[in-house]
């Protein structure tokens with residue numbers, strides 16, 4: 001039995017993260033790995049899901065400071081890491097998570113333009129050195145991703161942002177790909193089948209087993 005691994009999927013709205021998560025689950029199952037915990041950020045715990053509702057709420061009639069948003073993301077993340085992810089790995093289970101801290105660097109650092117050093121300090125104080133073994137970054141033009149996401153129904157507080165916000169977010173994601181060796185990009189603009197093949201290729205090459 002290989003040691004359990006922690007896999008993350010990242011990308012803009014409509015990139016195909018939820019679709020990829022299902023493909024990864026079936027792939028792991030075919031590999032004989034039946035104990036898999038899936039989760040999402042923000043969320044995944046009682047506190048985290050409450051935070052998710054607040055940060056995505058598009059009806060709050062109050063300016064939400066970018067630093068408040070940043071701290072809420074880390075509050076949710078601490079709950080998830082300490083109560084779900086670490087215990088699952090310790091118990092021999094694999095973990096696949098829809099978004100993780102790269103989203104914070106990309107959205108709050110890139111999109112909201114918060115100084116990356118500030119985020120790094122909060123990161124270090126919150127989860128320290130804890131990292132995924134592999135992160136699949138699904139790269140997509142924001143216009144295409146948002147068009148796909150629009151098909152899901154009402155837009156949340158993030159999805160209502162201008163396209164420039166997502167361009168800055170994508171630029172930061174691409175910088176992270178350059179500096180984070182565990183982060184592997186796929187071209188998410190391709191067909192569902194082609195993207196699935198790319199994602200599974202990244203897992204094959206990830207030396208996870």
Ligand SMILES: Nc1ncnc2c1ncn2[C@@H]1O[C@H](COP(=O)(O)OP(=O)(O)O)[C@@H](O)[C@H]1O
Nearest residue numbers: 013014015016017018019148149190191192195
């Ligand atoms: N490669 C693709 N080509 C076209 N449509 C896609 C592709 N991947 C996902 N979709 C569709 O786009 C929408 C958003 O995909 P989803 O997996 O929910 O993205 P995310 O979780 O990243 O927001 C869904 O309706 C999904 O079926």
Ligand SMILES: [Mg+2]
Nearest residue numbers: 017018019098
């Ligand atoms: Mg999704």
